[in-house]
Amino acid sequence: MKILLAEDNPMWLKVLETNTTAWGFQPVLATDGQEAIEEMGSQDAPRIAVLDWQMPETDGVEVCRRIKGDADRPYTYVVLLTCRDSKEDIVAGLDAGADDYLTKPVDLDVLKLRLNAARRIVEAIPPKGWSRPRVDGYEVKQVLGRGAFATVWEAVHVASGLPRALKILRVDLATEKVFERFAREIEVMKELDHPYLAKIYDSRIDNTIGYYSMDLIRGGTLYQYIREHQSSAVEIIRMVAQVCEGLQHAHDRGIVHRDMKLSNVMVTEEGVPKVVDFGLGKSMFVAPQEDPNQTLDGSVIGTPLFMSPEQARGEVHRIDQRSDIYSTAIILYLLLLKKHPHDISPQDRQQTIHAIASGPVCPPSEVKQNFNPELEKIVLKALHPSLEHRYQRADAFATDLYDFIQRRTKRGGKPANGESRDSGKPT
Template sequence: MKLLIADDNPVWRKLMQAAVAPWGYRVVFAENGREALEALQSDDPPRLALLDWLMPEIEGVEVCRRIKQNPEAPFTYIILLTSRDREEDMIEGLDAGADDYLTKPIVAALLKSRLASARRIVEAVPPAQWTKPQVNGFEVHHLIGKGAFATVWRATHVATGRLAAIKIIRADLATDLVFERFAREVQVMRKMDHPGIAAIYASHLDREFAYYAMELIEGESLGHYVASQKPKATKIIEMMAQVCDALQHAHSQNIIHRDVKPSNVMVGRDGQPKLVDFGLSKSMFRAYSAPSSNETSEGAVLGTPLFMSPEQARGEAERVDHRSDIYAVATMLYLFLLREHPHGVNSMGREETIQTIATTDAKRASSINEKFNPQLDDILAKCLSTDPDARYQTAGEFAKALRDFLHDRAATRSGIGHS
């Protein structure tokens, strides 16, 4: 079986080459992320891959994400290699679709056993796609996405005729952490009933067969929508108000999202945003005692760094509440309107981004663009306060402030600072 070893460090490449040489793999090498991606997208791609997390040109975790998000690509078992050994890094790697995760330095015996296990899994998975499942109450049409432990299928709900996306987890392969997160996401989604949140139609959870069927959103992520459609600033602001409406509903169900970002907001063909992926969510009234095996340790830094609130970046779990979601929405709006991050971390690495957000104040929008509308500047500054008590205290208040601004602007026709 062909094995890709991708690492920009020649010493590590030689060490791994020497280790795997007796094990019967056909080894190909990549010195950077671009070469790794090209190898995995070739006509005869490796079915096993060892990807270093940090590589020039494209990070290994991003290579993994691109391969796993391509529904046309054959199943490739990807093991991320990194010196990062924290739980949140492991979760980020798994979220990118990684099938396994090894920290350096790597013990040869452990690598051998992991590759042997990976090979058994790859040999059990058809190269083109997984077998079409039978889901009670749904007519399953075709595969629209797959990752390490799950596939997503386009289907029709027979009773209503509604299109659905069915996410099926391979419970036999999923780790306890992955299965428990999947179960928590289902539990949270079933509480939601709002037009701005993707609806869940049905679910089933056990170790033999686990899935949930949700509303199929035919569109693109908010980030792609803004980049491709280039909507006016007023449209973006109204969409952010709609995201706040959805968050207000989630918060009213005592659920904090904790990972609000452009890729977790889908825009349908009608141009309406819908909030998705409550996989990192938690109860607003969770008691912070000693964490159990299926909970995130107190103090862990979870979520996407660019959209973290300062309290998230500092790992202050007891202070992360619904106002952290408000901070994330304000960060998105700031980035869309100014093309700059409020903490100036656009091109920083993960660790530096977290440290900067944790220790610096957000910049006023007017410091980036002196013509930026003062009313909107004040709204953003309030949301981006380091102190959660100084922010809007509900997502509904933030939505109202944005809509009041749009109303006032329509009356005065003053500029926003970005067309």
Template sequence: MNPPLRVVCGSCLRSVEIDSPEESGPVTGGVCPYCGDRVDSDTEATTSRTRVAEGPPIEGDSRGGQPSSWAGLWSRGSLGSLGRFQLRERLGDGGFGEVYLAFDPRLDRDVAIKVLKQANPTERVMERFFREARAAARLDHPNIVAVHDAGFDQGRCWVSFHLVNGRPLNWYRDHHRLDPPTAARILRDLAEAVDHAHRQGVIHRDLKPGNVLIDDHGRPRLIDFGLSRRSDVESSLTRDGAIVGTPAYMSPEQALGQSRNVDERSDVFSLGVMLFEALCGQRPYPMSGQGSFSEVAGGGKAPSSRPRTPSARALNPAVPARLDRICMRAVAQDPADRYPSARALADDLDAWLLRHRGATRLRQRFSAGILLGLTAATILGAAALVALTREHPAAAGPAASGVAGVPEPHAQARALLANGDAPDEPADLPAARPPAKSKAASPPRAKAVATTARFLGSTHSGKFHLPTCSSVAQITDGNLLELEDPEEATAKSLKPCGICKPLAAPRTKGP
């Protein structure tokens, strides 16, 4: 039994799997789960797909005036098959080839397959197309998309790649905020990938945001080595004087068509242009509508007449000065002024990232230390206040603080009268003073005015007490009255205390 085939519904253009035909039977149809229309072998789309799978002769080139049969199949809703691959979705369309999402039944996995547009190409065209496959097959790096296979079927050249779920760097840059550390990290990873290619003798020559995919984890992946050149192999595919690359990102020597002088530093220039654009949103050398590539890059001019190397920091003040210097060196006009290799650029970007990360961590630790210190001080202060309140309840109140002129309580009168000692301190000193911890055994003495009085009255409560009553400690100096007999208390409209019962106490002589 053959595996199911995937076709595109002619009504809703959704991808649908249908049963594959047996060798001696027709395709069994089905109903599209999206729109409900029938999808089977009777439709023109499926019949067209079957003819492509059988490998009919294909005439012409889709780049010419008449569309190729592939374009016709796409418009009718069926992608068909190429060799063992089932084409499921078209991912991209370029001037040289088309990229499809395809299923490889032999290895049971999805791949990205690049198909040459030109049918039955010449040997020279095939050599140029397969040069990308041979160049990328030499490379094994986490930031370079790997090549799985390459071949020629049904008059078409194809190369299958590892499928990456991601978006081009230019799309990612427009839909995400790229701060300087993020831009530096992406270009650092790309510079390491380019350095790996250079060590294997491969010069990319077409580094640009469209050839960089940012995957679901934010990791850049380098693709499309179609214009690459082997530095260790003499090639006649690119003649000297031909302009190879994308004008907005090519180096001045590329813009002048000096293909023999293009080396690792040309790729460094392209990396610098991408870094500049990621930092400030525009390229360092904007192309004019009328100028040639060499005029844009300043090629062919004397060093004194060339435009100065632009600064990303001048366009975006948020760019750190050290990172701006790295970017300026990468996009220098003269190759001798640039980084000698992509490895040197990657090392400087990595050093800046480590320095920036360390400064960020230091600021975070300093802020955390301040917050921790304030929290600890608050906790200790609260604990000290609770301890003071428990040990000296009267001192914790507003009267003990002496704020707003509130008089301090006459807290030690009862203890002083109980001891019968004369005061050692002047009469105008405060009556309540918190004792030192080393002298906690002897409490401080109160004022001397309470030593000769038989009764003590309070104008606030309207009562009089014996000097030994516990309520005396709550009477402030401003409300304290010294009384010799109950008649004096009655004259001042004071009532006897219900706790100490001063009228029932026997009369005692003073000292």
């Protein structure tokens, strides 16, 4: 997220720039009040501003007053950071509309906490006119979910009368990289047409709006569906096998998902899984643009809990369809055993990444003594730390899972609802 740093003291400006960058912000610098006003008047203006009081041209309080007095501006969080610490100064600053007032020298840990709180507030308050966005050709109903840069809405396609889900980009918050990822997600999903992948119908992206419409999936995420329906182990295995079939369709077209996780598998009310969110999707036929020499934490791609070892190590050039297979196997492991295969710390991102990058996988039988040895062999192959010894294709993983279900059925351990291998596969 962009943040304006308006400060005429070069030392303080450098301190603020260095630290806000480390905290995940994109600093925009101004050395006087007039520069600050011009930056805040740009089309893609920051939604957080840190202002010094005593600056040349125009002081920080006046800059704050102008920001807050602009009725056409989306909500902007303003912090006055100044040496002026009298009660009268604080009252004057807050009276000008400042959301926070800090005095120098400020504890950087405190400033980090305040700015992170400001970011959460800004992300939670959409810009003017976003209570219910208008999209040509659609009747927008209600919000289904919110992320930092996009919101998903239930809608009806007016011409057909069919229900759709609209994923709409928050253009006021989106950086150039977010725009690029959203455009790539649209491009990738247009290539896909499979029963176990969410289908995209139409899209638009420019400097005023970015959206695409896709299947409206009402059954919830894979985890929500399984919990609500108390799905059996066989039903879970079948749905994961179907997910693998959908992934194989993508892989055959040169597309790796790279962010497989529980929340990226939705399930219809009929129990059909659909893989969604190809925002990190990347063609296997195009040389990666990321720098493989970045630091471990800086180069990882995807969600830490579901990373493959090569993702966790930042080996971007080695990420391929087998990375998706590993992540899908983590999903299966979690659903069957309610435990992660690695010794991870959900509260510590770096420790989680390190554990997956170098730590061993805990065999399912050590978590649950009566875990089926045939199934354990399948799961451990999908979770093999070596790419060469892992499943090479997602459909091979799916086939072994279907075969396991079929063998179990023949032995009399009939799957729930009398399903066979073939009943779980697309026709």
